[in-house]
Amino acid sequence: MSFKLPKWLKTISLIGLAFLLIYFAFKKVNIFEVWGYVKEASWIYVIISFVIGYSAVISRGFRWTIVLESIGKPVSPWSATHATAFGYLMNQVLPRAGEVARATALNRSNKIPINILIGTIIIERTIDLIMMSFLVGVTFILSSGDIESFLSITNSETEEPTKTSKETIKYFILFVILSFFIIRVFSKKLKSNIWLKKIKIFMIGILDGFQSVGKLERKMKFWQHTLYIWTCYFFMIYICFFAFPFTKDLSIAEGLFIMAAAAIGYLVPVPGGIGAYHYLVTIALVVLGRTYEQGLAFATVVHATQTLMMISTGIVGFLALTSKKE
Secondary structure (H helix, E strand, O other): OOOOOOHHHHHHHHHHHHHHHHHHHHOOOOHHHHHHHHHOOOHHHHHHHHHHHHHHHHHHHHHHHHHHHHOOOOOOHHHHHHHHHHHHHHHOOOOOHHHHHHHHHHHHHHOOOHHHHHHHHHHHHHHHHHHHHHHHHHHHHHOHHHHHHHHHHHHHHOHHHHHHHHHHHHHHHHHHHHHHHHHHHOHHHHHOOHHHHHHHHHHHHHHHHHHHHHHOOOHHHHHHHHHHHHHHHHHHHHHHHOOOOOOOOOOHHHHHHHHHHHHHHHHOOOHHHOOHHHHHHHHHHHHOOOOHHHHHHHHHHHHHHHHHHHHHHHHHHHHHHHOOOO
């Protein structure tokens, strides 16, 4: 029998990693000094950031309906928005679980096959990855010196993990080679396997969803929503600069630099980017001349605002979808 790590143990491990990163971000820090900076925040800007964040979620929902329309699966914009918000809520509990939860929620409320929904989500995420890569590229052009300083600080803390990553790559390549060999040897048996047939049908559904962007009737609207979503991501952070005396003079280019650090923080597979977000945004502000305590206060307030937005709107989305009767 093959050993499978229990889901509860995996969840606890990821939460433990999040707390470890939080400890790493807050170690050797005067908590009272950080709290003093937090109390200086002008909360009107924080509230505006909250509203901007939810408008991005709404735009994501509306963009999703455009994709679903192209494959003959129309849904109401608010159903898609509530499902998207619920997905963000689940990401706060278990990283990457939000995409499956988002598809499952819309499947239950609108009876659209999950594999097709996941296919549309994959293409959305692929486009978002392209947008993030573009953002990092622009940030590198505008703030190359700041990025070099940022990397020099973070690399000094992560020499050992880099060695581990190299070992991981070696094992991954070995795994791919062995998998290819096993598939070649047992190909005939696999073809008749009922589970393989189910997987094949599932993958075909994903491919249908993935190809949906090429069939879009409202391509311009789709890209307008994409641009709006990423503009919101920027202003969610930039507007918070004005909430603190020590960040209100930062420029738009420096705002892009902070946003890039924040985006990378959310890529780390811990619930809600906890710890990784705090550390990377803090270091980015240190590079821009702020103290570590000031950077940590800013990161804590902005992350808490975004997390509160995702949790509250996710709960509303869940309630709205479960009360819906088809």
